[in-house]
Amino acid sequence: MRQGVRAVRAAAMELWLPILMIVLVWVATARGSSFYFPPLQQVAQTFQQMWLFDRVGSDAVPSVRNFLVGLVIATVIGIGAGLVLALRESLYDAALPVFEFMRSVPGIVLVPVFLVLIGVGDGMKVAVIAYGAIWPILLGTIDGVRSLDPLVRDMMRSYHIPMHHRLLRVILPGASPQILAGARISVALGVVLIIASEYVASTHGIGYVQLHAERTFAIPEMWSALILLGGLGYTSNIAFRGIERYLLRWYHGLRTAGQGGSAS
Numbered sequence: 001m002r003q004g005v006r007a008v009r010a011a012a013m014e015l016w017l018p019i020l021m022i023v024l025v026w027v028a029t030a031r032g033s034s035f036y037f038p039p040l041q042q043v044a045q046t047f048q049q050m051w052l053f054d055r056v057g058s059d060a061v062p063s064v065r066n067f068l069v070g071l072v073i074a075t076v077i078g079i080g081a082g083l084v085l086a087l088r089e090s091l092y093d094a095a096l097p098v099f100e101f102m103r104s105v106p107g108i109v110l111v112p113v114f115l116v117l118i119g120v121g122d123g124m125k126v127a128v129i130a131y132g133a134i135w136p137i138l139l140g141t142i143d144g145v146r147s148l149d150p151l152v153r154d155m156m157r158s159y160h161i162p163m164h165h166r167l168l169r170v171i172l173p174g175a176s177p178q179i180l181a182g183a184r185i186s187v188a189l190g191v192v193l194i195i196a197s198e199y200v201a202s203t204h205g206i207g208y209v210q211l212h213a214e215r216t217f218a219i220p221e222m223w224s225a226l227i228l229l230g231g232l233g234y235t236s237n238i239a240f241r242g243i244e245r246y247l248l249r250w251y252h253g254l255r256t257a258g259q260g261g262s263a264s
Contacts, residue, residue, distance in 0.1 A: 047224035070128075083141060099138070107131045107196065111197060133186035137186050148175065
């Protein structure tokens, strides 16, 4: 019962401001005559028609699919490469200048490069998303592994614990808070890169619809695409928070126990 009350209270604290803003915009634009700010009711009707019926399969689904595939690729490569670099000091020192240079180049700038190397299609979009999203995960993995207590590493070596047990039972769990912190940043970057990858040489996708609406002055369609992108980012963040809460339940339990012990 208490958990239900707390959940309702947390939802109310999180949603009251967005709901208030929606009401204010709805009232402010209801009788407005601005071409660039149509009534929110009209935008909502356009949103319903476009993203629940007309364009959900042709544009929304491909964008979400590319987003998820790019994040999965970035996660697998980022965690794998981060573990190797963090556990091999000499390799980390040699690769650091290269990584610092590459991560300083935004994924948006490399859209023409991937377009030439991979060609037009979903592969190019997935590559752009994966490239831009990999760096927070990679650096979070390296920082998390390197921040483990050296005594723990020495103990694992002294007891001759096999490497796969070290990785699965000690290293990855110990580094998971930093890894997931980097992954949360990657989720936000992935939403931005969806649009960047679909602005160039694309014939479908949320970004393509939004850009086409801007060029043709289809203002309600433009706003509905922007609302969908914001909703995608917000939904992705909520889903990631749930995954993070599940994977780090042991970590939050330790923190709660430590705070209770310190309070007593």
